[in-house]
Amino acid sequence: MARQLFELCGADPARLFSPYCWRTRMALAHKGLEHETLPWRFTEKDRIAFAGSDKVPVLVDGDRVVADSWAIAEYLEDTYPDAPSLFGGAGGRALCRFLGHWTDSVVQAGIVGFVVADIATHLGPEDHAYFIASREKRFGKPLAEVVAGREERVAEFRRALYPLRTTLKERPFLGGPAPTYADYTVFGAFQWARCVSNFTLLEPDDVVHAWRARMLDLFGGMAREVPAQEAA
Structure with a gap:
């Protein structure tokens, strides 16, 4: 198979x-x-x-x-131990696990409040009804209210990226000279937003924006090829 x-x-x-x-x-x-x-x-x-x-x-x-x-x-x-390592050893594996929890609780938890209403516009009828009902139950309010005021709130989200931004000022990838699973973990959150919403999360002069562009270029531009709402 x-x-x-x-x-x-x-x-x-x-x-x-x-x-x-x-x-x-x-x-x-x-x-x-x-x-x-x-x-x-x-x-x-x-x-x-x-x-x-x-x-x-x-x-x-x-x-x-x-x-x-x-x-x-x-x-x-x-x-597949003979293929390039995702973690770079046991210590890297543990750090990637930590970064996954940070991404879930800070990066993705922040992004959802900006893009969740936009996701519904890309769904078919059955998924649309399911998504609206399940997410409004989760948030306890209409999705329009979840994303309300996002233009003002995004500055706080950008400040929360300080650990990411500071690290990327010192090296091109979280993994150092080349990406590791740490980069893929955080990138997944930004690619999610990019694919469903044209809301601008990152300012063009942000080193995180430049890192995201490098991630989009990986593997022959694989991540650039899918339909997206926000430009790189």
Whole structure:
């Protein structure tokens, strides 16, 4: 069986926008492992029930099925040790895990308040209804209220990126001279926003903006090729 990756998409199957799927997509490219993309939508939970998960990414690699982006990263590192390392050793693995928690709780938690209403515009009818109902239940208010005032609030988000910005002033990637899974983890959040919203998260003179451009250039510009709302 060919290697397959279930990835979240919108009504357009080419619009791949899950931050977690992007972590995995970049990790596979880093390892030089080809795969077939299987576009998956919010209401197609039955298609991945075999993986014991109701969320993507789900990787099928021969007779192995792995769900969850972190579990997939560890699987790829341990199963393909002769391919370029995602972590650069045990210490790097631990730091990538920490960075994943920071990204989830600071970067993605901040971004969602700017772009969540825009996601719905890229979904088909069934997914649209599901997404609106589930997200408004999660936030406890209409999505229009979730994103209200984002032009004023974005300055605070940019300040929260200080650790990222300071690190990238010293080196081109979080991994040093070349990217590691640390970069793919954070990049996934910004690529998610870029694919669904034209709201400007990063100012052009920000070193984080320049880093994102370098990430978009990786692997032959793979991340640039998908439909996106915000320019690089």
